[in-house]
Amino acid sequence: MNSPRPFVLLLLALLVSCFGLAAHLQPQFQAWRGSRAKGDIFNVVLGDSRRMFANQFYVKADEYYHSGYYPTMFDDNAAFQTTHMAADTGAVNDKNHGDEHGFLGPTRNWIDAFGRNFFPDRHTHLDEGGANDDLSGSENVREILPWLKLSADLDPDNVQTYTVTAFWLRMRMNNAKEADAVLHEGLRNCPDSYDILFELGRLYYESYHDRDRARNVWEQGVRLWLKIYPTLDPEAQKDNRFIMEQLTTHLAKLEEDAGNLPHAIEWFQAAQKVSITPGEIQKQINRLKGKLGEEFNPLAKPLY
Amino acid sequence: MTAILRTEKLRVEYRSREMRQATKVALAGLDLEVGAGEVFGFLGPNGAGKTTTMNVLLGFVPPTSGAAYLFGIDVRQPIARQRIGYLPELTYYYKFLTAEELLRFYAKIFGLSRAEMDKRIPELLKLVELEHAAKRPIKSYSKGMQQRVGLAQALINNPDLLVLDEPTSGLDPLGRMKVREIIQRLKNEGKTVFFSSHELGEVQSVCDRVAIIHQGELKAIGRVSDIVGKHANLEEAFLEIIGYSTPATP
Amino acid sequence: MKNIFAVAGIVIKELYRRKDFYVLFIVTILICLVMASVNIFNDAKIVRYLKEICLLLVWLSSLVIAITTTARQIPAERENRTLLPLLAKPLTRPQLIIGKFLGCWLACGLTLLCFYIFFGALAASREHQWPLLNYFQAATLHWFMLGIVVAMTLLGSLVFAAPSSNSTILFVIVGGILFVGRHLDQVALTLHEPIRTIVYSIYFAIPHLELFDVRDLVIHNWPLIPWLYFSLALLYALGYIAIFLTGACLVFRRKAVN
Numbered sequence: 001m002n003s004p005r006p007f008v009l010l011l012l013a014l015l016v017s018c019f020g021l022a023a024h025l026q027p028q029f030q031a032w033r034g035s036r037a038k039g040d041i042f043n044v045v046l047g048d049s050r051r052m053f054a055n056q057f058y059v060k061a062d063e064y065y066h067s068g069y070y071p072t073m074f075d076d077n078a079a080f081q082t083t084h085m086a087a088d089t090g091a092v093n094d095k096n097h098g099d100e101h102g103f104l105g106p107t108r109n110w111i112d113a114f115g116r117n118f119f120p121d122r123h124t125h126l127d128e129g130g131a132n133d134d135l136s137g138s139e140n141v142r143e144i145l146p147w148l149k150l151s152a153d154l155d156p157d158n159v160q161t162y163t164v165t166a167f168w169l170r171m172r173m174n175n176a177k178e179a180d181a182v183l184h185e186g187l188r189n190c191p192d193s194y195d196i197l198f199e200l201g202r203l204y205y206e207s208y209h210d211r212d213r214a215r216n217v218w219e220q221g222v223r224l225w226l227k228i229y230p231t232l233d234p235e236a237q238k239d240n241r242f243i244m245e246q247l248t249t250h251l252a253k254l255e256e257d258a259g260n261l262p263h264a265i266e267w268f269q270a271a272q273k274v275s276i277t278p279g280e281i282q283k284q285i286n287r288l289k290g291k292l293g294e295e296f297n298p299l300a301k302p303l304y
Numbered sequence: 305m306t307a308i309l310r311t312e313k314l315r316v317e318y319r320s321r322e323m324r325q326a327t328k329v330a331l332a333g334l335d336l337e338v339g340a341g342e343v344f345g346f347l348g349p350n351g352a353g354k355t356t357t358m359n360v361l362l363g364f365v366p367p368t369s370g371a372a373y374l375f376g377i378d379v380r381q382p383i384a385r386q387r388i389g390y391l392p393e394l395t396y397y398y399k400f401l402t403a404e405e406l407l408r409f410y411a412k413i414f415g416l417s418r419a420e421m422d423k424r425i426p427e428l429l430k431l432v433e434l435e436h437a438a439k440r441p442i443k444s445y446s447k448g449m450q451q452r453v454g455l456a457q458a459l460i461n462n463p464d465l466l467v468l469d470e471p472t473s474g475l476d477p478l479g480r481m482k483v484r485e486i487i488q489r490l491k492n493e494g495k496t497v498f499f500s501s502h503e504l505g506e507v508q509s510v511c512d513r514v515a516i517i518h519q520g521e522l523k524a525i526g527r528v529s530d531i532v533g534k535h536a537n538l539e540e541a542f543l544e545i546i547g548y549s550t551p552a553t554p
Numbered sequence: 555m556k557n558i559f560a561v562a563g564i565v566i567k568e569l570y571r572r573k574d575f576y577v578l579f580i581v582t583i584l585i586c587l588v589m590a591s592v593n594i595f596n597d598a599k600i601v602r603y604l605k606e607i608c609l610l611l612v613w614l615s616s617l618v619i620a621i622t623t624t625a626r627q628i629p630a631e632r633e634n635r636t637l638l639p640l641l642a643k644p645l646t647r648p649q650l651i652i653g654k655f656l657g658c659w660l661a662c663g664l665t666l667l668c669f670y671i672f673f674g675a676l677a678a679s680r681e682h683q684w685p686l687l688n689y690f691q692a693a694t695l696h697w698f699m700l701g702i703v704v705a706m707t708l709l710g711s712l713v714f715a716a717p718s719s720n721s722t723i724l725f726v727i728v729g730g731i732l733f734v735g736r737h738l739d740q741v742a743l744t745l746h747e748p749i750r751t752i753v754y755s756i757y758f759a760i761p762h763l764e765l766f767d768v769r770d771l772v773i774h775n776w777p778l779i780p781w782l783y784f785s786l787a788l789l790y791a792l793g794y795i796a797i798f799l800t801g802a803c804l805v806f807r808r809k810a811v812n
Contacts, residue, residue: 064602068770074737108739111762115736117783118695118765120776131776139599146594146603169595178595362642365810382644390642396634398564400571412560413643457639467642 042154054155061085061147061164067131069120071103079103084125085144086160089167089199093242127172141172152185162186163199176207192228197221198247205254215254221247222270241274248274249281261292307376308465308496309338309361314370316356316520330356332520333370338498338513340464343491345511345528346500349546353520354500355393358469361498362390374465386414389463391454393470399443403434403453406442407460414461428456431486448479455486466490468499472506484510508538518546557645558653565657566664569623575665578615582669585611586676601680602773608676609769612669613696619665620700621724624658624707625717628806637811648803655708655799662700666693691779692772698791699766703728705798706761712805731763761794 042050062083063070071077079100087094101123107113124130127141134140145165152161163186166179180203186196197217205214225244232240252267268285272278314334317327331353338344348354359365360372363379377384397406404425411421429435432452437445442453451474458466468487472480480503487497487510501507507514508528515525523545524531528538535541569575586608594600631637640650670693678684707724714720734741738757742750765787768779 064774067774067776072737074740111758112736112739114783114786115762115765117779118768118771118787120770120774131774142597142600143602145597146592146600149594173595173597175595175597182595359810362638364638364641366808382646385642386644388642390639392635392638392642394635395639396636397639398568398636399634400568401564405567409560409564410639410643412563413557413640413645415556415644454639461643 040153046154050154051158054151054158054161057147057151057154058158058161059083061144061151064144064147065126065141067120067124067126069123076103076105083160083164085168086164088125088127089164090246092160092163093239127168138172141168144168152182156189159186159190159193159195162190162193163195166199166203170203170207176203179203179207192224194221194224194228194247195243197224198243198250201247201250205250211254211258215251218247218251218254222251241276244274245271249284252284256288261288264288265292306340307337307373308340308342309336309344309372309374309498310376311336311357311360311372312370314357314360314372315368316353316360316365317368329520331360331367334517334520334522336515336522336525338496340496341491341494342512343487343497343510344499345507345514346498346517347504347507347514347542348500348517351519352517352546354517355469356520357517358467358500361467362388387461387464389458389461389466391458391466391468391471393473395450395454397442397450397453397457400441402439402441403429403445403456404438406453407456410457410460416461424460424462428459431459432456433482448475451475451479452482455483463495465496465498468497470501471499472501472503480506504537504539504542508532514538516542516545557649558656561645561650561653562657562660565623565627565654566661569619569661569665574622575619578618579665579668579672582608582611582615583672586672590676599680601677604680605673605677605773606769608673609773612666612673613767613769615669616662616666616696616700617703617725617728620658620662620703621707621721621728622717623661624654624704625711625721625724627654627658627708628711629715629717629720632811641811647806651708651799651802651806655705655795655802658704658708659697659701662704663697666697666700685775687778688772688775691784692768695766695768695784695787698788699763702761702763702791702794702798705795705802709798709802709805712802712809728763731760732767735760735762736764761791766791 046053062080062085065083065085071080076098078098079096080103081095081097082092084096084100086092087096104116104121107116120131122131124133126143127138129138130140145168148161148165151158152165155161162182166182166186169175169179169182180200183196183200183203186193187200190196198221201214201218201221204210204217222244225240225247229237229240229244248267248271252264252271255261255264255267265285265288268281268288272281272285275281311334314331314336315329316331317329319327334353334357336357346354346357356365360367361374361379363382363385366380372379374384375387379385398409401409407425407428408421411424416424426435426438429438432455434449434452434456437449442450445453451471455471458468471487472483475483484506487499490497491510511528513525513527514531516523516531531545532538532541535544586604589607590604628637631640641647670689674684674686674689703724706727707720710720710724711717714723735757738753738760742753742757745753770776771779
């Protein structure tokens with residue numbers, strides 16, 4: 001009875017059974033839609049709650065953009081409705097209003113007044129000198145990138161993380177190559193995003209000076225916008241007009257630079273339809289018309 | 305005879321945490337006096353009030369009424385404890401320290417100079433036969449060794465009064481013999497020793513005087529020979545005093 | 555004072571002979587090194603996220619060390635009965651309390667020193683600068699904040715029987731103050747009487763630990779805190795330390811230790 005052989009045999013039998021069962025179930029588990037194991041580490045650990053963290057890190061990047069000067073949930077954050085790091089890229093509709101320099105308001109009591117000496121109390125942007133007002137250090141905006149990268153890893157469907165990351169990489173870090181990679185990764189995750197196409201067009205046009213590729217991606221952006229816009233709810237439609245205005249005005253400027261003034265006017269006219277300041281665009285149109293001379297020949301074929 | 309230790313109508317009551325239970329009287333007006341150079345045995349059954357008396361003398365428990373004095377100083381004043389040594393019944397010392405570090409710590413509290421410490425600590429370690437283990441952490445000591453460390457710390461300030469709470473409790477016969485030897489040696493040096501014990505044979509052999517308390521009251525006090533009197537030994541006398549009658553022998 | 559320093563010395567010895575500090579320090583170093591090895595757009599100059607993670611770990615570790623070390627001091631003395639031979643010596647109870655406080659506070663100071671040296675080295679490896687005065691202000695404020703926490707924990711250890719319950723309560727209180735302490739007055743305005751008055755009173759009564767959290771200033775290279783306000787903050791901390799220690803001495807004064 002003291003022989004270990006029966007136990008060893010039993011152990012072996014159990015191991016073989018477990019291995020066989022695992023091998024049998026593995027393909028089914030892989031095919032199961034609810035499996036987290038298919039995704040990356042964040043998906044496995046956090047599931048869908050990762051989007052909540054992604055948003056938190058996205059806001060964290062904006063907090064870094066302000067060198068820590070940022071409203072909490074208890075402060076007046078009307079001036080921080082849209083992250084400034086995104087608004088400053090020119091690709092996002094800025095909804096901010098109110099006083100961004102004094103969201104803390106007047107001091108409430110001596111503890112509040114005393115406490116304001118111990119945390120950042122001045123509104124600055126990293127690309128404009130940051131906490132030390134060091135205008136030579138605009139590259140410091142690099143500090144927002146880790147949080148944006150983390151946010152993009154956690155929520156690959158958030159378009160703004162790619163456009164904001166690419167903009168700052170390109171504009172302040174002079175790193176068009178990385179910006180290009182970020183935008184292409186964004187396009188892989190969000191193939192219908194006209195925001196990413198807009199930013200990609202800017203990259204081609206402003207960094208690579210490749211007018212044709214810029215025109216192609218912007219025009220593709222316009223086509224996507226026209227396809228998706230009618231499916232959006234009224235509030236989203238209102239928000240999305242801004243990017244259309246940006247796409248069309250940039251196309252207009254591109255055409256103007258290329259000397260295609262009638263095309264440029266066409267694009268400005270398209271921009272006028274979605275702009276909240278059509279009068280300003282009309283001035284541009286008038287300017288171009290003036291350039292063209294007395295006679296204006298509209299194109300026979302519409303552009304879209 | 306100068307009184308080294310004195311209590312006057314010492315009363316200690318413990319208020320029960322449960323509302324309905326009555327207040328428990330641990331000591332009911334204890335009057336005690338121990339003279340200089342005496343070895344004084346403090347006897348009583350479990351729960352009689354021996355440890356409570358010691359706790360009051362050492363300032364661990366405030367008396368409900370009455371007073372206690374050491375060297376004529378009220379025990380509530382820390383200076384009263386400057387010339388005493390105390391060995392509790394069961395104590396675990398800081399396990400992360402070595403015996404030498406522990407003695408150095410207590411010596412600092414008594415305000416000994418560095419030179420005094422350097423002389424006194426090896427002497428004590430030799431006395432309790434722990435020189436070989438002086439640099440080892442106390443956590444590696446056996447129970448007997450820990451008890452000997454306790455004795456060494458009680459003697460660190462070369463006290464005039466030594467308060468020992470069941471010093472031989474849990475020790476093997478050899479350990480007990482060593483403790484008795486040390487008490488005898490202290491007596492020869494003219495020190496006062498106040499100790500409680502359940503080992504009545506041991507008390508009879510080393511004590512000059514004893515006191516017997518029961519249910520918080522002093523039942524007898526006097527020289528060992530006077531208390532033993534007509535009884536065969538101290539144990540028989542003790543049992544009679546506390547009101548326990550031994551079964552009649554055939 | 556000799557007695558106080560003797561007791562404090564034992565507390566410090568206990569800390570460096572236990573493994574808590576070493577474990578937390580090594581974990582902090584490992585996490586920071588792993589985070590530093592992450593490639594972010596091939597830019598090796600990005601440093602602030604690393605400073606933030608390192609300081610967060612330093613804060614967490616220091617609070618764990620301060621609270622757990624202090625919470626076990628008096629209860630362990632009672633449980634192991636080491637308190638009896640100690641109080642049988644010419645050591646007053648206030649001396650014991652102050653000695654314990656000083657030991658824990660100095661031990662926290664030593665651990666902070668190690669942590670901040672590592673933090674400084676980590677930041678300097680990428681920033682190539684060493685703003686010593688800023689680090690001095692941050693570490694000193696941090697240390698004084700821990701002084702308040704240690705004093706609070708010591709008082710708690712005399713009120714609550716178990717060190718674990720004391721530690722848990724202290725973590726909740728300290729965390730609560732750090733997160734919402736600054737905004738309690740705003741919260742009070744949204745409440746009805748008499749809760750409003752109670753919350754408002756709490757706002758003025760609690761030690762505002764968040765004042766000592768100047769991590770954002772260090773991470774984002776803000777200029778120094780004016781020295782006057784810095785000194786006032788230290789005085790503010792000393793005031794609260796004195797209040798909590800007095801409370802602890804009063805509670806311990808007549809407490810039976812048998």
